[in-house]
Amino acid sequence: MQANVKTKNGKSFKIKALVNLGCTHTRIDEQLVKEKSTQIKPINFSFKVFNTDGTKNREVTKMTPLKIEINRHKEQLEAAVTDLNRYISGS
Numbered sequence: 001m002q003a004n005v006k007t008k009n010g011k012s013f014k015i016k017a018l019v020n021l022g023c024t025h026t027r028i029d030e031q032l033v034k035e036k037s038t039q040i041k042p043i044n045f046s047f048k049v050f051n052t053d054g055t056k057n058r059e060v061t062k063m064t065p066l067k068i069e070i071n072r073h074k075e076q077l078e079a080a081v082t083d084l085n086r087y088i089s090g091s
Contacts, residue, residue: 003068003069003070004068004070005067005068005069007038007039007064007065007066007067008039009037009039011036013036025047025049025079025080026079026080027049027082027084028064028079028080028082028084029082029084030081030082030083030084031083033064038066039064040062040063040064041062041063041065042061043060043062043063046059046060047059047060047080048060049080057083058082060080062080062081063078063079063080063081064078064081065077065078066078
């Protein structure tokens with residue numbers, strides 16, 4: 001599914017999004033955050049992240065605020081910055 005993303009600093013871009021995979025947190029790939037120069041906020045705590053196949057990902061220590069638009073649905077959220085490259089590179 002395509003999603004339009006707008007960052008707090010006004011940058012907009014389109015991404016491929018996976019919807020409702022049972023995740024408890026919205027995640028975004030660290031490399032995409034770097035490429036798009038989105039705002040990154042350190043958090044005062046960290047939490048473990050597991051991939052959909054049950055393997056452990058890195059602990060999350062940063063978030064990025066985003067405005068997401070899918071079709072006509074708009075939402076503001078904070079996405080956990082983590083390594084998703086292994087899962088999105090084949091799509």
